[in-house]
């Protein structure tokens with residue numbers, strides 16, 4: 001695979017247009033781009049999953065550590081390999097186990113982990129051990145290959161460093177077209193799997209890929225933090241006093257973000273939460289949530305086990321507005337009729 005053995009690569013980004021990014025992505029998804037396994041799809045998915053968590057470095061770009069990149073990658077593969085038994089590699093036209101699948105299968109027997117359980121149900125020590133091995137393997141073969149496929153216009157990397165740096169153009173492009181890229185990635189991944197596996201129903205493969213997506217976490221810790229420590233005791237949307245049933249809501253819908261971040265959480269009454277569901281609310285609420293986030297970032301001395309600084313890693317003023325616009329553009333509907341009490 002061209003580029004697989006590169007040790008480092010600089011970012012080649014001189015005003016890359018959106019059309020050019022599309023053509024690079026389309027090339028990578030096409031059969032013209034060489035793939036013996038599905039690692040490239042896995043890597044693209046992991047970048048998309050975490051695009052709103054990246055730390056901006058004014059000189060080098062948007063940083064994503066190898067640890068984070070491959071923790072998600074391992075989680076996705078775990079579910080595909082263990083839960084759904086989908087083979088991820090074809091060699092001379094026959095399906096084979098790729099190195100990552102073998103590593104995962106060995107871990108299941110070696111660490112004595114029950115089969116068919118979710119990755120997040122595996123104990124933390126084993127998860128970390130496995131992620132470390134996958135990281136070492138992936139650094140060896142996929143980072144350089146994908147860098148090469150994108151002609152250096154997606155990210156800069158150094159295998160001796162700690163992670164990849166997305167260029168600001170690439171970062172903006174992926175944030176903007178996240179859902180479209182994810183859909184194309186799934187579709188191309190499913191087509192590849194269809195050829196490799198006996199399972200010939202594309203729809204079922206697509207379903208399984210979607211199911212391998214990280215599941216929503218238990219959000220009670222966020223409820224505790226916002227309700228008890230920051231005394232958010234009214235519904236973010238209608239302003240009514242919250243009683244016993246307090247819902248934690250993803251302000252920008254989870255279906256778009258696919259990640260859990262404190263800056264995107266608000267507390268809501270069950271009625272508003274169910275009404276809002278996977279939709280957006282009026283842009284008027286953006287000021288309210290941005291003000292709330294400013295307070296959270298300035299806060300000190302809380303006791304909940306959440307590291308606020310980590311939670312706010314990729315956050316900056318204006319991010320939620322941009323996400324709102326991108327989510328809307330990707331087809332997420334807007335719902336109105338919440339403001340029974342005026343928005344402050």
Ligand SMILES: [Zn+2]
Pocket residue numbers: 235236237238239240268269270271272273
């Ligand atoms: Zn409400």
